Each structure stands twice: as C-alpha cells, then as structure tokens.
Amino acid sequence: MSKEKSVGLVETKYFTFAEPPNELALEFGGKLGPVTIAYETYGALNSDKTNAILICHALSADAHAAGYYGDEKDPGWWDGMIGPGNAFDTDKHFIICSNVIGGCKGSTGPSSVNPATGKPYALDFPSITIADMVHAQRHLIDSLGIDKLMCVVGASMGGMQALQWVASYPERVRSAIPIATALKHSPQQIAFNEVVRQSVMADTAWREGNYYEYGQPEKGLALARMIGHITFMSVQSMEEKFSRRLKNVNYNFKFGADFEVEGYLRYKGDSFVKRFDANSYLYITKAIDYFDLSAGKLIPNGKKVDTRFLIISFRSDWLYPSFQSQEIVRELKMRHVDATYCELRSTYGHDAFLVEMEEQRDLVRHFLDKTFNGYEVVREYDI
C-alpha cells in the first residue's frame, strides 16, 4: 500500500487492569497481575459499538498492525490490509490490535517487572496459554465498552486466538477469520518449536532465563529465528529468492555464509535479537504447542454458535498445511456453524499471509460485505 491509503500516524496505547480480586486467573492455575496490554486502534467506534474488528498477531509480531510512528520508514505488519477503503476499512470499521500477554512489545510478559520482586519475572512468569491471551484481550474489549466484536481475525498464532475467542466467548464474536492456522499443533510443529526453544536454552548466555542484566542470549535466539525462517518459506520461494547463488566464492570454506540463503538467515537471526525477548519466545511457543481445540473443544456438542467463519490457507504453506485448515472447516460444519473456506495458490509458504495482500483483501472484503451488508462488494482497485 502506498502512504496515501495508509491510516497515517499512529501511537500505541496501554490498558492496565487487575481482574478482581486483583489478578488474572490463568488456565493452568497460576495468577498474573496487574496486567498491562499494549494496543493500537485505527478508525472510529460507531455509536452503537457494532463496528469493532479485533486483529490478533502471530508469534513475534505486536500491536502495531498499521500506520506509522513518527518518521518510521516501514508501516505496521499488516498495513496492506488496513486503511481507508481497504479490506479492514477505517472509513467504516474500528480496528483494534493488541500485543499478547507473554510478549515483549508493551504487554505484560517475562521481561516485565514482577511487582513482588521489583525485577523482571524471567522464569517466575507463570505458564500462559492462548486462552489466557484471549482472556486478557476480553478485558481490553470490555474496557472499550464493546459487547460484540464484528470480527476477530488473525493468521498463524493469530488464527488460534480467533478460534479461541469463539471457543471462550462465542456470543461476543459475530464473525471470525482464521488464516493459515490449526486447531492444534501436530508433533512436527511441536518438534520445530522445541528445537527453537532448545536453541535459546542451549546458549549459556540464557542463564536459566536470568539474562536481563547481562543482555540477550544472542547466538541462541538468532539460531532459533533462523530455524523459524526456514519453516516460514516454501521450497519454491527459497528457490526463487536464493537458488544456489554464492555470496562468497572462497571454496576453502571455514563455515562462513557461502550461499546467499545462509547470509539471509544469519541476517534475519541477528536482527531478531534486537527486537524480541528470548524468554517471550519460550513462553509463547509453549502456549502454541499446548493449544488444542480439536475433538469438540472449539464448539461443544449441542451448543448453538452463530459466528460466521472465513477460513484461509495457502497451498505452499508447509508449516500450517491446508489440511489443518480443512480440519477447522470440518469441525465447524459438523457443528452446523456457517463456514466458508478458500485455499490461495501463493508460492510464499507460511509467509504468504504477510505478503499476498491482493487476494486476501478481496476475500476479506467480500466476506465482511456479504456478512454484514448482504450484498456483493464492487471490486474497485483490481488490476
């Protein structure tokens, strides 16, 4: 999107709450509080508060989904989907994106100060789940006076939150758009998260999580991200981007980055260390691995749910393959929930949700218009 269609300058807001008596009760039994949630909003809430759309982010993203901070060069992570006249249309919708608890982008997480000790929580941070993230978001939505969300949308872990919203609070979600996600992690997905965690924990600089006064476990966290990046791309997108091009032609190798793909992964790993907390990576990947809404846990048997669903997957995504989206569809159809599904042909692998804007925009726009206005949208900007 060009800057002309952007939501323009934005800023992050903070909401702090303590669930009575004074902490958030957690799914696995612990408590956390007080809890701060970092969030951004774009567009305006209408007078009857029926136009709110909640965007849920993936593993390492944040509340900054659209627009620019001051003289920032790159916009928010889903700017291509959000703005005046866009799929999430700030001329019509009130859009909210909040950072998950357990994260490190303004919401309470393991790098936050533990009020009991005055030091960062580190591994004293309690175990959190996707349901806890959504529970905390619900407090934010309550505080904004919104009774029912027009839509909850998200890709990857964001899609899990969208599903969890329906499982936890079906009466508060009019529609949901889970993208490139799953009802539960397969053992292969757990295995990839496990090697990511092991990468962090194998670094002696991790110090059992107590690294805050010394600096991040840089090597381990960079390696974790390198592994992640392989799973985000497809065989084809890597072939197109790098093929076997050499970065260095010194054949007397001493294990430098000889191939371009190696240099790219190292660069991605190193940049990640500057922007993401290692312990947050551990907590959030565990929350994802424990997520499981299969076998009737999404919609309990006999329960009537009116939420309408649009499910999207990408053919080349091997991290969250299409069969997992089809399982969501099957689960919904078996419970007589209104669901429509589309597999997009993108070659970008799991990354597609961040880069394949055109078709996603079209699907979302059409779905929201059909659901809430009862007519087909006129495609205005297609090539």
Added chain:
Amino acid sequence: MSKEKSVGLVETKYFTFAEPPNELALEFGGKLGPVTIAYETYGALNSDKTNAILICHALSADAHAAGYYGDEKDPGWWDGMIGPGNAFDTDKHFIICSNVIGGCKGSTGPSSVNPATGKPYALDFPSITIADMVHAQRHLIDSLGIDKLMCVVGASMGGMQALQWVASYPERVRSAIPIATALKHSPQQIAFNEVVRQSVMADTAWREGNYYEYGQPEKGLALARMIGHITFMSVQSMEEKFSRRLKNVNYNFKFGADFEVEGYLRYKGDSFVKRFDANSYLYITKAIDYFDLSAGKLIPNGKKVDTRFLIISFRSDWLYPSFQSQEIVRELKMRHVDATYCELRSTYGHDAFLVEMEEQRDLVRHFLDKTFNGYEVVREYDI
C-alpha cells in the same frame, strides 16, 4: 532380518594410502595425506573380480553396513538389505562399504591426527567434497584389484556418492542405485544444513573447532541432531509415533520435555553426541551443500555412458522430495542413459531408506538380476 540370515560376525578393516607424490589432491585445491579409509566387506570377490558392489553411506553412518561386532546387539545400518540370499546377496556378491573421508568412524577426518602437528586437524582439515570422498574410495577399489564395480548404491548422501562415481569414473560403474537423493541441494536443504552447523558453532564449547582436549560441544551437537531428526521423519510418521501424547503432565511448564516428541528428540540428540564428531558434521554437511551435478555435470553432453540406473524415492520424504529423484531421471534420459525410476509409498519420510526393507529389497533384487542375469528373480521369501 533375523540373525540366521545375517552375514554374522564382521570386522572393520583399514586401508592407508598416499596418492603420489604423497597426498590426495582435493577438488577445492588443498591436499590431504596420508589418507586412511575404514571399510568392511561381506561375501567373496570372484576370480574375475566382476561381482563387487560398493555401498555408500549417508551423513552420519559408517562402514558397518551389515553383520555384528562380537556381542553387539544391533547389526549394521543396512543389515536388512545385505546377507545370504538378500538383495545384496553375499552368496553371489562381494560387498564393500567404506567410511567417507571427513568422517569420524575410522577414515581420515577433522578428528584425526594431523601428521604436521601431532594434534587433531580440527579446522586445519581441508575442505572436502563428495568428489573427494569418491576419489578416495576409488583408491580403495583400486587396491582391491577391482576394475569395474558391478553396482554403486547409496541413499541420501550415499546416493550423491553413487551419482558422483558415474560422473567421475563412468567406465568403472556397471550400474548405480541412487536412493532418496538429489543432483544438488535446494536452498531449503542448504538452509537446514546451515542451522545444523550454526547449532554446533553457537555452542561456546565448540571453541572454533579446537575442543578435542575438552570434549564435544554437547549442547550444540545434540541440538543439530534434533533439527536433523525432524527432517528425517514425515508429518504422518510423527503423528503415528507420538501424536500429542504428553510425557509429563505438569502444566506449570519450565520448558522441560512435556510432549513425547520432545523427549524423543532430546534423547536422539544426546545419544548422537556420544557417537559423532562435531567437526565432521560441519565438514560433511558443507560437502553435501556444495555437491552439484545438475545441468549436464552428471553426464557431459555427447559422452556415452553405459551405466544402468535404478532410482528410488519415497513419497513422504520431504527432505529429499521425489521431484529431485525425477530430476535425476530426466537428466539421465536426456543423455540417453538407461534409467528406471520407482517412488515407494512409505510413510516414513526420509528415514524410509533405513526401515522400508521389503520393497527396496524387491526392487534392488529385480534390478540386479535383470541387469546381470537377464532373467526375472524368483521371489523366495515374500509373505
């Protein structure tokens, strides 16, 4: 295979040579010498020396392909394919398996003593390639007085060696069986090898390769192997083996092995440290990444090659997907080389070459009999 059909007790032999003047000339320009090759043989060489089959091993295996050492409990890594009456039939064939140079199982590698210093080579070991491994094997074959190999066979990196034998010495190979392999690594395959290397090198115990007096970089090498293991299995085989079963049910997780799949990977990683040298892992993965016989390098244009090929891949193998085997077939057919191809339906992923014995046996037996005896083999032992 039961012990009755085994080749029985075996032992590793050693062959040391120095290519005149006194070192092996390497593809990327260095020299190495003297060179020792660890190897095993099963069956007997016939008088005209026409019944020799060379088995090439994969990344972390060794010369011990069949039979038992003393009171060893488990046989060699491809015991199910080798023995009296088996596909590689010790009643008829003379079977050779040698450890690659760069390895750590008896052949000269980075953990060997550098005669110039009296200490392990470590990173003073020169860069080696698949062609260098095959070049060294050729010296072994020469020393055994074998002019022409009846067959060169191998899976994964072993398949690359089989292809390289034909590229380097086509007149010395009557038939070749590359299994679950490729003409070259894709950027995704390079990327997986790169994170494997980074795992080792991120461990401070690696000490830039000079760890021999202190012990292995255990955490890094274990992590490297964990990553490898994920790529060896398929989504389906992991689902069948582990599903989402929990090993521990303590939800207040502190990043232990909660799921069975996590425990399995940790176990596999820890055992690997006891049996494989970290620097060998670095050198061999680099050799694999640099391997490239695509675009006419396997069979130069206009060159007549009489070698007959059987190419095998496994449908669920996503590390060396079938399309890469099909590229080998296409390359051969375009050069008018006799090649037959079969994709097996195994669900075991890349591991299939080690576990799916029945169908591989049948294919190999049939191919060898058809090629060398001109008749169809009688299936004697099938269920």
